[in-house]
Amino acid sequence: MGFINFIAELLHDPRAAIASWIAAGPLVAYGCVFLIIFIETGVVFFPFLPGDSLLFASGFFAHNGGFNIMALLGIAWAAAILGDQCNFMIGHLFGKKIIASGKVKAMTPERIEKSEKFLEKWGHLAIFLGRFFPFIRTFVPFIAGMGGMHWRNFVIFNVLGGITWSTLFTLLGYFFGGIPFVQEHFELLIVGIVAVSIVPTVVGLVKAKLGKK
Numbered sequence: 001m002g003f004i005n006f007i008a009e010l011l012h013d014p015r016a017a018i019a020s021w022i023a024a025g026p027l028v029a030y031g032c033v034f035l036i037i038f039i040e041t042g043v044v045f046f047p048f049l050p051g052d053s054l055l056f057a058s059g060f061f062a063h064n065g066g067f068n069i070m071a072l073l074g075i076a077w078a079a080a081i082l083g084d085q086c087n088f089m090i091g092h093l094f095g096k097k098i099i100a101s102g103k104v105k106a107m108t109p110e111r112i113e114k115s116e117k118f119l120e121k122w123g124h125l126a127i128f129l130g131r132f133f134p135f136i137r138t139f140v141p142f143i144a145g146m147g148g149m150h151w152r153n154f155v156i157f158n159v160l161g162g163i164t165w166s167t168l169f170t171l172l173g174y175f176f177g178g179i180p181f182v183q184e185h186f187e188l189l190i191v192g193i194v195a196v197s198i199v200p201t202v203v204g205l206v207k208a209k210l211g212k213k
Contacts, residue, residue, distance in 0.1 A: 007036075011050060014057050014190045022066045030071065033058050034079045037166070041083030044090060044098065044107065044142045052134070052169050053193040059173025060186065069174055076170055080162030084127070084141045088154055091145030099146075107139065115139040119147070127157035131165035 010017040021029040033054065040049035055076060062069040090098075099107065115136055119126045130140035144154055176182045182189060 037079035042086035055169035056173035060177040063177030076166035088145035091142035095146030128161035
């Protein structure tokens with residue numbers, strides 16, 4: 001429950017939540033950023049974590065002096081790359097058992113099928129492109145590991161995708177952080193980013209339910 005409350009507070013009031021991390025010291029502040037990005041990309045049980053919005057919000061705080069932008073980028077790169085690598089190994093070692101258990105409720109047959117088709121269509125490039133789609137970015141490395149993708153090929157596109165995705169969203173927050181509109185409507189923008197991330201998931205669930213009926 002503690003971790004759930006931690007995420008709920010971040011979503012409810014991201015400005016206050018991240019400010020409290022920074023106030024607690026750099027170890028806590030950078031550690032929280034690393035933890036959330038790593039878990040979203042690296043643990044198949046938590047595909048719903050707000051990776052995009054956290055990177056944007058952290059970049060916003062870096063513009064305003066809360067983070068060192070270079071240190072923040074380094075943390076984001078490490079979390080994104082190590083997270084996907086961890087997810088790949090989980091899929092390789094335990095993928096079939098996890099799916100058979102049915103314990104990962106977010107891993108619906110529809111999402112698995114969508115991720116598999118994404119991999120089939122784009123091949124190795126799916127590891128890079130999948131970074132920019134919530135849920136898919138969590139499931140694609142897992143399924144790639146389960147499907148036996150060569151480790152070396154995965155690493156190349158994992159590094160490229162992790163650096164590109166985390167840099168893009170972090171720098172968006174950093175460079176737009178000085179705009180008065182962004183400062184005044186920070187929470188609204190974060191909600192917007194989260195909403196855009198969730199819309200594809202909601203649409204997928206609705207289609208799945210309608211299909212069953």
